Amino acid sequence: MGNEKQVLEIPYGTRDYLPGEATGKRAIETQLARLFALWGYDEVVTPTIEYLDTLTMDSGRGLSPQLFKLFDKGGRTLALRHEMTTPIARVVGSRLKDAPLPLKLSYISSVFRSEQSQMGRQCEFYQAGVELIGSASAAADAEVLALSIQSLLRSGLKKFQVCLGQVEFAAGIMEQYRISEDDQQTLKDALEQHDLVAYDAAIDELPLAAAAKKNLRQLPVLSGGEEVLTKAYGLALGEKSRRALDNLSAVYRLLAAYGVERFVRFDLGLIRDFSYYTGMVFEVYTAGLGFPLAGGGRYDHMLSDFGCACPATGFALGIERVLLALERQGIGAPAQAKDVFVAYAAGKEAEAVNRASSLRSEGKVAELALMPMTKEDAAAAQREKGYAALVYLG
Amino acid sequence: MQTSDSEYLTVALPKGKLFGLSADLFQKIGYTAEGLSDKSRKLIITNEEKKIRFIVSKTADVPTYVEYGAADIGVIGKDVLMESQKDVYELLDLGFGKCHLMMAVHRPDKRPTLMDYAHTRVATKFPHIAEQFFNEHGMQMEYIKLNGSIELGPIVGLSESIVDIVETGTTLRENDLEEIAYIMDATARLIANRVSFKLKFDRIHQMVEDLRQVLESEEQ
Numbered sequence: 001m002g003n004e005k006q007v008l009e010i011p012y013g014t015r016d017y018l019p020g021e022a023t024g025k026r027a028i029e030t031q032l033a034r035l036f037a038l039w040g041y042d043e044v045v046t047p048t049i050e051y052l053d054t055l056t057m058d059s060g061r062g063l064s065p066q067l068f069k070l071f072d073k074g075g076r077t078l079a080l081r082h083e084m085t086t087p088i089a090r091v092v093g094s095r096l097k098d099a100p101l102p103l104k105l106s107y108i109s110s111v112f113r114s115e116q117s118q119m120g121r122q123c124e125f126y127q128a129g130v131e132l133i134g135s136a137s138a139a140a141d142a143e144v145l146a147l148s149i150q151s152l153l154r155s156g157l158k159k160f161q162v163c164l165g166q167v168e169f170a171a172g173i174m175e176q177y178r179i180s181e182d183d184q185q186t187l188k189d190a191l192e193q194h195d196l197v198a199y200d201a202a203i204d205e206l207p208l209a210a211a212a213k214k215n216l217r218q219l220p221v222l223s224g225g226e227e228v229l230t231k232a233y234g235l236a237l238g239e240k241s242r243r244a245l246d247n248l249s250a251v252y253r254l255l256a257a258y259g260v261e262r263f264v265r266f267d268l269g270l271i272r273d274f275s276y277y278t279g280m281v282f283e284v285y286t287a288g289l290g291f292p293l294a295g296g297g298r299y300d301h302m303l304s305d306f307g308c309a310c311p312a313t314g315f316a317l318g319i320e321r322v323l324l325a326l327e328r329q330g331i332g333a334p335a336q337a338k339d340v341f342v343a344y345a346a347g348k349e350a351e352a353v354n355r356a357s358s359l360r361s362e363g364k365v366a367e368l369a370l371m372p373m374t375k376e377d378a379a380a381a382q383r384e385k386g387y388a389a390l391v392y393l394g
Numbered sequence: 395m396q397t398s399d400s401e402y403l404t405v406a407l408p409k410g411k412l413f414g415l416s417a418d419l420f421q422k423i424g425y426t427a428e429g430l431s432d433k434s435r436k437l438i439i440t441n442e443e444k445k446i447r448f449i450v451s452k453t454a455d456v457p458t459y460v461e462y463g464a465a466d467i468g469v470i471g472k473d474v475l476m477e478s479q480k481d482v483y484e485l486l487d488l489g490f491g492k493c494h495l496m497m498a499v500h501r502p503d504k505r506p507t508l509m510d511y512a513h514t515r516v517a518t519k520f521p522h523i524a525e526q527f528f529n530e531h532g533m534q535m536e537y538i539k540l541n542g543s544i545e546l547g548p549i550v551g552l553s554e555s556i557v558d559i560v561e562t563g564t565t566l567r568e569n570d571l572e573e574i575a576y577i578m579d580a581t582a583r584l585i586a587n588r589v590s591f592k593l594k595f596d597r598i599h600q601m602v603e604d605l606r607q608v609l610e611s612e613e614q
Contacts, residue, residue, distance in 0.1 A: 119462055163592050194483040197583060201487075223595050267592065285589040287400040290463020292589065 013114070013123025024323055024333025025126070029108050031154045031334075032128045036106035039147055041130050044105050046087035048112075052077040055086050057305045066113045068123075080112035085299070085314060088131050093306025101134025101310065108319075119291055120321035129296070129316030133303065136311035138247050141280045141298060142254035148294055148315040149260040152284065155322045156331050160286040160293065162263050163223070165270030166248050167277045167297075169232065170219055172241030177212050187216075188274045196220050220269035226252070228266040244279070251280060272297060279313070288328040293321050336365065341387035343369040343378030348393040355391060402445050403597055406465035407432070408453040408474075412582050415490045416469040423604040457482060457585065466590035467598060472580035473559050477520045483586040485602050489609055491582040493559045495523060497575040498566055500548035508575055509533070514554035517547030524557040527577050545569040 010016065017025055033043065049070070056063050056079075067079040081087050084107045092103060108128040115123070130147060132140050145162065152160055170191065174184045183206060190199035203216050215235050222228055222235075229249055236242045248266065255261040272281045272295065279298030286293055296315025303310050326333050340359050344352035352368060359366040367387065369378065375392050382390040405425075407416050413432040420426060427441035432450050439448045449465050457478040459465040468482075471491050475484070497508075497516070505511060508531065515536045518524045528535045538553055545565055547553040559580065560566060566573065584605065586598055 161593060194481065194588065197484045197487045221599055223592075223599075265592075267595075283592075285592050287593060288463075290461065290587050290589050 011123075015122055015124075020335070023336045024326075025319060027334040027336070028155050028319060028322060029126075029128065032151055033106075033108060035147075035151060035154050036128075036130060039104075039130075039143075039150075041104040041106035041147075044088060044091060044107055045109070046081070046084070046091060046107075048080060048110070049078045050081055050087055050090070052079040054090055055079050055082065057086065066115050068112050068114050081109075082113050083111050084109055084127060084129060084316065085131060085302070089303050089306050089308075089312075092133055093303060093308040097308055102140065103133040104130065105133070106130045120289065120318060120324040121291070122320070126319040127316045128319055129314060131312060131314035133312040134310050135313075136279075136298075136300065138250035139254060140311075140313050141247070142251045142258065144296060144313050144315050145251065145264070145280075145282060146255060146258040146260050148282075148284065148296060148317065149258075149263050151317060152293065152322065156326055156334065157286060157293075157322065157329070158331070159329070160263065160284055160325075161265055162282055162284050163267035163270050164248065164251070164264050164280065164282045165267050166244040166280050167271055167274055168244035168247075168279060169236070169241045169268050170271060171274065172238050172244060173216065173219060173235060175240060176236075176238035177206075177208055177216070179206060179208075188271070191220060191269070191271045192273060222266070222268035224266060226266070228268065232266075232268055247280060276302065282315070284317070286325045286329070289321060289325045291321060293317060293325060338367070338385065338387045339364040340366045340389045340391055341369070341378070341382040341385060342366055342391045342393075343373055343375075343381065344393040345374075346372040348372070352393050355393065359391075400593065402440075402447045403467070403594065403601075404447045404449060404465045406449045406451055406456045406459045406468035408456050408468075408470060409450060410453055412453070412469060412471065412491050413450070416488070416582065419488065419490075419605065419608065422608045423601065425601070454478070460585050460587050463587045463589055465587070466594060467584060467586045467601075469582055470585055471559075472578075472583050473520065473523070475583055475585065476578075476580075477522050479522060481588060483588060483591045484583050485586055485591075485598075486584040486605055486609075488582040488584060488605070489613075492579070493561045493581075494579045495520065495557065495559050495577040496573045497524075497527075497555055497557050497577065498545075498548075498560075498571040498573045499555045501570045501572045503548070503554070504572060504574070511535075511555055515552070516555045516557055517544055517553035518557040519544060520557055523577065527557070527575075545571055 052069060055067065067082055069077055069079045072078055088105055096103060110124050110126050112124050130144065132144055149162060174187060186202045187199060190202060199220060200217060203213050222232055229245055232245055236245060252261060255264055270281055270283060276299055277297040278300040281297035282295060283292040284294040294315060294317035298313040300311040303312055323333055342352055342356045356366045356368040367385065375394060378392050379390055407413055409432045417430055425444060425446050427439045427446065427448055430439050430448055437450065449459060451459060453474055456468045456470040457475055457480040460468040460482050461480040473495055512533045515538055516524060517538045517540050519540060521537045521539050524537060540547065544556045544558045547556050548571065549569060591598055
């Protein structure tokens with residue numbers, strides 16, 4: 001008995017998608033796959049397991065504890081992929097290294113993290129996203145952002161907000177005040193951890209003029225519409241932070257051309273990860289979901305770890321989170337219609353098969369009964385299975 | 395109510411000693427609600443006019459409500475926040491609820507140095523913080539998670555030491571315990587959900603500035 005119970009359990013952080021749930025997930029994946037293809041992105045599929053060394057290449061990110069690990073026959077450590085950007089970088093650095101740039105790649109895959117489950121994120125969860133490799137231009141950043149917005153719209157979401165930042169802006173501001181490397185690291189760690197108390201306390205300790213400290217304190221709260229850029233130009237004394245702002249205004253102008261700028265708000269305190277991102281970064285939020293729906297940014301150094309030094313930008317969205325947001329906002333995931341139940345009396349099997357086939361060729365969802373039945377039983381079966389109509393061949 | 399409404403600002407306050415101080419502080423910036431008390435049987439108290447809603451919850455649950463976005467903002471001690479390891483914005487040090495985390499041992503059995511406690515048992519409500527502290531000292535310990543009356547541990551022989559918060563030190567003295575290592579200071583913090591801080595930025599930012607002003611004027 002105890003044994004039987006164990007057989008029915010599933011591991012922590014995993015889930016089954018039952019009929020209905022799986023339909024909603026598949027419908028969104030189909031929409032996204034179609035959308036990515038329309039924008040000229042080619043899908044890639046990479047192995048679920050990779051060498052641990054490959055996934056932790058851009059080390060120092062303390063990734064290892066998050067990964068599910070196992071050993072191969074030779075004793076090398078393997079890990080389940082925790083995201084898709086690193087495996088794609090490996091592919092680009094090896095088998096696609098002679099492909100003409102820019103490369104536009106997309107994926108829809110499960111990824112794995114052994115951390116505690118969050119809302120809309122189990123240990124195994126599904127991501128869809130793109131990587132645009134080989135261009136450092138604002139046009140590439142804008143394309144990735146516009147495509148992420150279109151992805152959410154195509155999924156059925158209507159209200160969401162994109163917060164757009166640029167990590168080089170904050171880094172440039174810290175450099176312009178000649179803050180020591182160690183102190184910069186302290187400030188960056190505090191920003192990454194969303195700890196504004198530690199950030200303010202670290203600024204208090206710096207040997208800087210009051211005006212400089214005041215400017216630094218503003219960094220995490222530079223948030224709003226286009227006026228924020230003007231304000232930020234006022235703080236930026238160095239080339240680096242000015243270039244970051246130039247990049248953002250160019251991206252914003254292009255987003256207006258795409259007609260999606262209304263979804264975007266500037267947020268120069270948005271950092272995500274200083275050691276990974278090298279340019280624009282963004283996250284997408286929606287009401288009723290305490291976690292970001294999607295996120296992305298520019299990562300120009302990562303591919304050089306795989307022997308292909310070229311700039312790149314991309315985004316990923318959480319499919320379960322989109323499904324959860326649709327449900328919470330009362331929109332619901334696209335459902336598969338069930339059109340016709342085809343049933344028949346004894347001796348009418350061949351006719352019924354033909355009928356079902358012709359309905360299907362018209363694009364109707366048609367289920368064929370597996371044995372002869374009375375018309376009454378057929379009507380009951382139609383209701384039970386949720387078909388809109390009944391065809392009975394008597 | 396599954397999640398916080400976009401029109402309302404939902405504030406999670408912890409029961410116990412931080413409750414009264416937090417409620418007073420919010421009142422000073424004009425945020426209050428009729429019947430707001432940690433003795434109230436109502437779990438959600440709303441001020442319709444100000445569009446603010448208070449949730450009164452168990453202390454250790456405040457970071458969870460905020461991380462999930464069931465509350466937009468919350469007040470919580472730095473000790474509990476750090477132990478919870480939740481990803482939330484930490485916006486403001488509210489200054490009150492001051493205490494510190496430390497390691498204490500039973501005075502009669504005191505050993506000469508901290509290192510003499512390596513590989514011993516430590517009773518605590520804060521296993522994550524304790525583990526981080528001992529790791530930094532290169533010490534492996536056996537952690538025993540307790541939920542209250544931590545001081546009892548060494549006295550009844552459950553553990554060789556404790557890691558706990560101390561305000562005045564009276565409880566330690568009364569139980570013949572002695573602090574042998576300081577770990578960190580803790581005060582109450584204003585925290586915000588990652589998404590709420592972005593979607594309700596203007597309102598939360600204004601609240602932080604108002605609170606900061608009140609705190610600074612009280613300091614002077």
